[in-house]
């Protein structure tokens with residue numbers, strides 16, 4: 001068994017460490033090379049932590065991974081884990097189709113249909129672009145008028161995936177909380193003028209609108225990750241005077257803070273979908289029932305290093321920080337299934 005790894009930070013550094021430590025045969029490949037398929041000839045598996053904020057990855061990561069999977073090689077992420085990555089609209093259909101507890105979600109592909117719905121639904125609602133992370137493309141819509149303005153934009157010029165102002169505001173917020181330095185804020189100012197490559201290359205999001213029911217009174221969300229037979233989680237506090245937790249940077253790691261019903265749901269959904277790795281975001285409705293808001297095969301690695309431990313499938317608990325969940329991903333490549 002030889003594993004090809006595209007080195008891109010994120011999971012990949014840890015995959016490489018795991019291979020080195022356990023004498024697993026691997027080679028580094030460059031997924032962007034045109035002859036990548038040929039380079040894979042002497043390998044049995046391919047692992048790539050592709051990222052939603054890299055425009056090149058968005059162009060072909062899924063296509064390359066699925067092509068290699070079709071040729072009989074093991075890949076990470078495989079089709080079941082990856083096809084709906086950074087696609088909340090895809091996730092809506094998927095989670096509805098398996099009766100998973102998704103927050104009630106609505107999508108429209110014409111402004112007429114969207115307006116009809118806006119006229120008869122209640123507000124506030126949560127508006128989201130299908131892609132993006134760290135709550136960058138998620139906002140609360142208080143009124144019909146606001147919602148119609150968004151619909152207008154969605155079916156005219158569309159929405160940029162990246163907003164320099166939003167980005168700067170977030171840096172200033174973190175600076176005020178002592179979570180970043182002044183250099184980071186200045187970088188944000190520069191970013192107003194010099195857009196990141198991703199912002200320049202990504203087409204505007206348009207031609208659809210996506211809303212969810214707003215689930216009020218959540219001061220945090222829960223992120224539960226399932227990798228193979230293991231699950232772990234964190235609680236993420238919402239930003240001050242804001243309903244959004246992800247990307248806020250206030251994390252709680254204690255086991256006692258994680259509702260095990262979410263762990264059970266996460267295992268069940270991952271089983272049904274046969275996914276290798278999946279992070280689920282949960283909020284709680286007025287009856288205290290957990291609801292999924294979105295899911296993702298990829299996530300920031302460092303965020304989980306301080307988890308107090310992890311669960312197995314029977315919800316037995318294993319204490320200890322710094323468990324190697326990226327190593328578990330490599331182990332899965334070595335299995336014959």
Ligand SMILES: Nc1ncnc2c1ncn2[C@@H]1O[C@H](COP(=O)(O)OP(=O)(O)O)[C@@H](O)[C@H]1O
Nearest residue numbers: 133134135136212213214215221244245246293
């Ligand atoms: N329907 C909702 N009701 C209440 N809060 C929500 C809802 N959807 C998202 N949130 C909050 O907003 C945050 C960002 O939303 P999410 O869909 O996870 O987008 P992202 O991909 O940017 O993380 C979540 O972490 C959660 O705190």
Ligand SMILES: [Mg+2]
Nearest residue numbers: 134246281294
């Ligand atoms: Mg999220």
